[in-house]
Amino acid sequence: MESSYLIETRDLVKTYSLGEHTIKALNKVNLQFAKGEFTGLVGPSGSGKTTLLNIIGSLDSPTSGSAVVMGRKVEDLSHNQAAALRNRHIGFIFQTFNLLPVYTVFENVEFPLLLLDYSSSERRKMTLAALDWVGLADRAQSKPAQLSGGQSQRVAIARAVVKKPAILLADEPTANLDAENSHHILRTMERLNRELETTFIFATHDEKVIGYLRRKITLFDGAVAGDERMQPRRPAGEGK
């Protein structure tokens, strides 16, 4: 069954065994995401946001149901096929940035391109362009330990977008940032979404993030409790 969406989930169920107990993290989730969306998965802790994000990102597989990403069923992918899908089409932004500590900013951003066999000159050009997007070209030779939280997250964004993925998954990207840095990061992502037509999916319960969303999917106890299209509202003083 072909899907016209970039991402589609059908009766998606994910359960975890915890000793004798079984926890249902996702319960018959049916969602569709089109190209260029700027969508947030919101809900309290344990509602299934990260689990859904992980399945869409092919880092995990469903217990039952189906998740079709870029026309490929996640549940049918081998480890190597899942790695290839992530490598080519999906970028990740993590709450704790997950930069590789021994590499410089440049090397961190360049890393996904190494896996895609770009030439050295192409890699350099694309890496500097990505750093330029996030305003950190001047910190290319710094180590992650020398960066602030906001700068680290911008490096993580540059690393996620440098290969121009179709999908960018961000798990609580602003949770470790102050308000000013959060808005800076969100504006950067919004701009990337607009300019590159990258599909952004956030897992968040941060009101600042929700203010930027064009679609908000509310999860509760692993099920979809709401799915609404939104008009992005900007906090006072946060212009274009």
Added chain:
Amino acid sequence: MIIPKLAVRNLLGAGLRTWLNVVVLSLAFVLIIWTQGLYEGVYAQAERASVDIALGGGQYWQEKYDPLDILSLEDAHAVVPDSLRSMVDAAQAAPILVVQGTLYPKGRIHPVLIKGIDPNQKMLSLPSQFLKTGEDRFPALIGSRMAKSTGLAVGDTVTLRWRDAKGAFDARDVEIVQVIKTIVQGVDQGQIWIPLDRLRAWAGMEGEASLVVVARDAPGRPQVSGWVFRDLDFLLSDMRQLVQMKSAGATVFYVVLILLAMLAIFDSQVLSIFRRRKEMGTLMALGFTRGRVIRLFTMEGALHGVLAALVAALYGIPFLTWFARNGWAMPEGMDSYGLAIGEKIFPVYGAGLVAATTLLVLLVTTIVSYLPTRKIAGLKPTDALRGRMS
């Protein structure tokens, strides 16, 4: 090519942790090669000294001669046959007569082997020229160990008793004209050397010998009736067995050193994996396959071995070369070790030893790096990202 590039980058980026491992491993490298070189050196030195002073290029033994059976000596002598005599005349061989006797140093009884050797022979490095004295003196040489155990010194006179070919006992006072300093116990302990013609005359064994030592450059080893040729493989076999036995002890040391070094690498890898599991999760999220993660971390571990070999070469080559040139002074009393050990040991490092040690360390380093890394293969990316071990 991406894996080696990243492995090198990670390794150098890890800084102090990498260099600590590398230094420990390089020490193991150098110590292994040094200790094995010492054993090789001791053996080479002992073999060379034994050949120079006693064994030559092999020996013809009178068919009843058995140096391990003292009772056989009474019958283990015969006239040197013509074929061997011509070699002796051409300075290609040196006859030695062995007779059982007793020495009476300072009133004590000391059983000895009396060995007669031609004072003019130059084939063996035994200083037989000291036995060239006037007819009025009865010169004798003993080794330093013999001098120590009997309390004799140069210039001392001591009574020597023997049994001649007809079974009659006879005795003379002999004068110690020289004490030989040699590492070869086979010409020293329990032995006294006197001129061959004197011993032949005293023992009534004119023209006879118990063995004939052949020069190393003597052409051919003819078959001689009543005499058996013993080549160096035979004559050195006891020493080689002893070296093998000692080498077994050295191998234990060798294995302990390797194990210590490998434990350091293994611990470091396990710690590294534990500490870096989130990094592994990130690598997987960025598109690394499990196989690539395993290869990367294994190569990082294995590169410790390569770096250690380079670092070991940096300080090990000057250190080992200096030792090989200047030797290692041995304390007194090393005779009890059982091998002919000189005042100094000069280690010998063969290309095989260096290559085998390097290969072994690299192989074992790779294996101990792979084993903990393999565990990652079962790690789910989501667990790794949360920093959990599944």
